[in-house]
Amino acid sequence: MTPRNIGLIFKKDLKSYFNSFIAYAVIAIFLATTGYLFFNLLASFSVLSFQAQANPAVGEQYNLLNVNETVVRPLFGNISIVLLLMLPLLTMKLLADEKRSGTMELLLTYPVRDAEVVVGKFLACVTVFAAMLVSTVSYPLLLIYLGQPEVLPIMTGYLGLFLLGAAFISLGIFTSSLTENQVIAASLSVGILFFFWLMSYSTMFVSPGIGQIISYLAINEHLESLAKGVVDTEDIIYFIVFTILFLFLTLRSLESKRWR
Amino acid sequence: MIEVENLTKNYGSHRGIDDITFSARKGETIGFLGPNGAGKTTTMRILTCFFPATSGKAVVAGYDCFEDSFEVRKRVGYLPENVPLYKDMTIDDYLAFVAGIKGVESKAVKKTVARTMGDCGLESVAGRLIGELSKGYRQRVGLAQALVNDPEILILDEPTNGLDPKQIKEIRKLITELAGQRTIILSTHILPEVSMVCDRVVIINKGKLVAVDTPDNLTAGQRDLSRLFLQITGDREQIAKALGAVEGVKKVEQAPVANGGNGFIIELAKGADGEQSILPMIVSNNWKLNEMRSVETSLEDVFIQLVTKEDSV
Numbered sequence: 001m002t003p004r005n006i007g008l009i010f011k012k013d014l015k016s017y018f019n020s021f022i023a024y025a026v027i028a029i030f031l032a033t034t035g036y037l038f039f040n041l042l043a044s045f046s047v048l049s050f051q052a053q054a055n056p057a058v059g060e061q062y063n064l065l066n067v068n069e070t071v072v073r074p075l076f077g078n079i080s081i082v083l084l085l086m087l088p089l090l091t092m093k094l095l096a097d098e099k100r101s102g103t104m105e106l107l108l109t110y111p112v113r114d115a116e117v118v119v120g121k122f123l124a125c126v127t128v129f130a131a132m133l134v135s136t137v138s139y140p141l142l143l144i145y146l147g148q149p150e151v152l153p154i155m156t157g158y159l160g161l162f163l164l165g166a167a168f169i170s171l172g173i174f175t176s177s178l179t180e181n182q183v184i185a186a187s188l189s190v191g192i193l194f195f196f197w198l199m200s201y202s203t204m205f206v207s208p209g210i211g212q213i214i215s216y217l218a219i220n221e222h223l224e225s226l227a228k229g230v231v232d233t234e235d236i237i238y239f240i241v242f243t244i245l246f247l248f249l250t251l252r253s254l255e256s257k258r259w260r
Numbered sequence: 261m262i263e264v265e266n267l268t269k270n271y272g273s274h275r276g277i278d279d280i281t282f283s284a285r286k287g288e289t290i291g292f293l294g295p296n297g298a299g300k301t302t303t304m305r306i307l308t309c310f311f312p313a314t315s316g317k318a319v320v321a322g323y324d325c326f327e328d329s330f331e332v333r334k335r336v337g338y339l340p341e342n343v344p345l346y347k348d349m350t351i352d353d354y355l356a357f358v359a360g361i362k363g364v365e366s367k368a369v370k371k372t373v374a375r376t377m378g379d380c381g382l383e384s385v386a387g388r389l390i391g392e393l394s395k396g397y398r399q400r401v402g403l404a405q406a407l408v409n410d411p412e413i414l415i416l417d418e419p420t421n422g423l424d425p426k427q428i429k430e431i432r433k434l435i436t437e438l439a440g441q442r443t444i445i446l447s448t449h450i451l452p453e454v455s456m457v458c459d460r461v462v463i464i465n466k467g468k469l470v471a472v473d474t475p476d477n478l479t480a481g482q483r484d485l486s487r488l489f490l491q492i493t494g495d496r497e498q499i500a501k502a503l504g505a506v507e508g509v510k511k512v513e514q515a516p517v518a519n520g521g522n523g524f525i526i527e528l529a530k531g532a533d534g535e536q537s538i539l540p541m542i543v544s545n546n547w548k549l550n551e552m553r554s555v556e557t558s559l560e561d562v563f564i565q566l567v568t569k570e571d572s573v
Contacts, residue, residue, distance in 0.1 A: 008360045012349070019348040019389070102344030106405070109308040110361045111333040258311045 001119065005112050009120025013094065014127055022090070023128045030086055030132045037078045038139045041071045067149040068229075075139065076157040076227040080220070083129075083165050084193050090128060091172025092186040094121045095250070100180040114254045118247055122173055129165045133158065153229030160226025163239035164219065168193060170246040177253040193219070261286045261413060261443040262307065267316035269302050276302040278467040279316070284460075286412075289439050291458035291475075292447035293563060299467040300447040301341060304415050307445070308338040321412055334363060337406030341417040343398055347391030351382060351401055354390060355408055362409035372408060380404040380434065396427040403434065414438065416446040420453065432457055451559045461559075465567045478562045486528050487555040489515065490538070494547035496522045502545060506537050525555060 017023040045067065052058045052065055098104040107117060140154045168189075175188040200218040203211035215221050219242075222235040262284040269276040277299035284290045292300045306313045307320055309329035317324065323331040346354055355373040364372050377383055380400045385393060390401060399419065406414055419435065420428040428450075435444065435457055448454060454461050455475040463470040463478075471478060492499050496514070503512045503526055510527045517523035526538075542549050 004366075005361060008357055012346070012353075012357050015353060016346065016348050101347075102340060102342055103346055104344075105305075105310055105340050106338065106344055109310050109333055109336070109338045110358070111330055111363060112361050113330075 001113060001116050005116040006120045006123070009112070009117055010123045010127075013121050013124035017090075017124065017128050022093070023131070026086060026090055026128070027132050027135060030082060031135055033082050034075075034079050034136055034139075037082075038071075038075055038136075041075055041078075042143075045070050067143055067147050068153050071143065072140065072149060072154055072157060073227045076161060076223065077220075079136065079161060080164055080223055083161070083168060084197065085190065087129065087165060087168040088172050088175075088186040088189040088193070090125055091169050091189065092176055092182040094125060094173050095176040095254075096180055096182045096185045100182075108258070114251055118173065118250050118254070122169060122247060125169045125173070126166055129169060130162070133161060133165070150229065153227065156229050156231050157227040159231070160223045160235070163226075163236065163243075164223050167219070167239050167242040167246075170243040170250075174246040174250045174253065177250045261288070261321060262290075262445065263317070263319040264303070264307070265317040267303065267306060267313050267318055269299075269306060269311075270314045275467055277306075277464070280464065280467075280469045282462050282469065282472050284443050284445065286443055287439070287441050288460060289435075289444040289446070289458045291454035291461045292445060292464070293449070293451070293454055293461055294447075294464040294470075295449065295567060297466075298464045300464065301417055302467075303464070304338070304417050304445065304447065308336055308415055309333050334409075335411050336413045336415060337409070337411040339402045339406045339414075339416045339419055341421060343402035345390045345398060345401055345405075348389065350387055350389055351377070351393075351404075352386060354401070355404055358405045359408045362411075364409050376404045376408045379407065379438075381430070396423055396430075399423060399427070399431060400434075403431070407438065412442060414442055414444045414446075416444065418447055418449070420448065420450065428453075451563055455559050463563065463566055470566045471562075475559055479556075479559060488526050488528060488538075489551070489553050489555050490524045490526065490549070491517055491521050491551035492524070492542060492547050492549055493521060494545065498545075499547060500524065502541055503538070506541055508537065521550060 048058070048070065049065060095104070098107060108114075140149070143149045144151070171192060172185070172189045175192070176182075176185040178188065179185050196217070196219040198218075200215050200221055203215050206214065216238070222238045225232055226235055264283065265281050267280045268278055280299070280303060282290075292303070294300050305311055306318055306325060309325050309332050312326045319325070320332045321335040323329075323335075325332050349357070352373060355376060356369050359369045359372050359376075360366070377386060380403050382397070382400055382404060385397055390398065393401065403416075403419065406416070416435070420431050423431060432453060435446065438444065439457075446457070458475065460472065460474050461478060462472050490503075499522060500512055500514065503509060503524060508529050510529055513525045515523035515525045539549070
């Protein structure tokens with residue numbers, strides 16, 4: 001792999017995100033949805049604060065008057081759901097569209113390695129996603145301006161969201177490599193992500209040993225602790241392995257196409 | 261420059277190409293001829309390392325397409341049939357991207373792109389999005405991306421497909437200009453194109469090699485028969501019968517004539533000196549000869565003959 005080729009693919013796909021207005025549309029809609037969620041969390045927090053003023057027992061009992069617990073943590077949880085629904089829309093075109101329009105045929109006859117193509121595209125998508133995340137920084141900044149939230153959990157929460165998003169993108173690229181149809185690619189990745197998300201439901205019905213494995217595999221469990229401000233290497237490794245695994249599978253899927 | 265030996269490609273149980281062997285020398289322009297689905301694109305895709313062959317060997321610019329595909333890809337410019345391009349990129353960005361990927365040095369990219377755009381007549385549309393361009397210009401962008409790193413070998417899959425006559429002429433001229441030191445393989449089903457542009461012709465049908473030769477030799481091969489066109493005033497049936505009876509005449513076909521006269525195309529065995537025996541025959545029957553000329557065997561005739569012969573086997 002040469003950095004130059006990765007850079008060229010990265011630049012091409014990043015430009016295409018902005019030239020085709022996909023990036024603008026996705027960032028705008030992402031901001032609108034998460035902004036609405038943030039507004040509601042903040043509004044309900046202020047209602048609770050008023051209630052606690054009248055009846056102090058409410059706040060003390062449920063630890064509800066902590067901005068981190070009542071606003072920041074649920075906000076990260078909500079953003080992660082929005083990402084689950086929106087990132088597949090960013091990734092769906094990456095390989096499927098190249099295959100449908102035939103540009104893949106040209107790309108694969110250029111002196112460029114499949115791995116460079118996959119990594120370049122992954123980085124381009126991650127960059128758009130990073131722009132999405134950065135644009136939400138105004139929410140915690142507003143909290144810091146208005147109150148005294150703990151800053152560390154906010155930062156680890158962002159780290160968690162970033163790793164989570166990278167994992168989603170990696171899976172999205174993989175499903176995009178499986179088909180020429182963008183709608184199928186997106187549906188497939190939303191479906192698989194939901195499965196990883198809701199896996200922990202099944203822990204109730206299985207033996208404790210298997211339950212432990214399932215809850216380790218479930219995506220949301222790993223974001224949870226990062227949003228609390230707990231940086232556990234186990235969670236970070238989970239996201240990194242998830243990402244690398246699906247990038248690797250994408251590579252295999254591209255290679256297998258050549259042999260058909 | 262290009263050596264293809266016993267190349268075979270299977271798609272599942274279907275055989276795309278079957279035992280194809282040919283070669284191309286440096287600087288040669290080879291025309292790939294064949295009906296749709298004959299295996300032209302499959303062969304080109306193997307030569308450009310898009311996919312490997314099931315069996316057989318393809319060596320391009322001294323490198324094996326399977327073993328050293330990376331080296332081959334550096335040296336080949338490829339224009340696929342439907343000219344797939346990134347519609348949401350500008351021409352300049354796109355060509356700079358391709359130049360970079362094909363290993364043109366960063367510092368030289370800008371100059372290379374400008375030169376290629378000049379060569380392909382793209383200056384007037386510089387800076388435009390590819391999606392906004394007309395089909396003719398897209399074809400030029402397709403050629404430009406194949407040419408941008410000045411490759412030794414060009415593989416063009418139906419480069420004039422879907423263009424209007426004026427654009428076809430321009431692209432052909434461009435290809436002829438490009439030829440020079442480069443080895444070019446182009447596929448087409450427009451036959452005059454082959455005789456105009458190519459040094460040699462490879463005819464394939466249903467995945468099998470039918471003929472490899474120069475356009476001249478291919479048509480000459482048919483010249484053991486000479487063909488004459490005659491227009492004669494008189495009774496059509498009688499004339500046809502009389503013509504058939506002349507020594508050396510192998511075949512008589514009626515050919516429609518614009519003014520409603522009797523037109524015939526006859527095939528004569530070479531050296532039969534048919535003209536000499538036909539003329540007295542006409543005179544003795546008191547018919548009137550209006551026109552007599554020889555008919556050139558075109559590549560079309562050869563092609564149809566070869567391809568249909570293949571079918572009847």
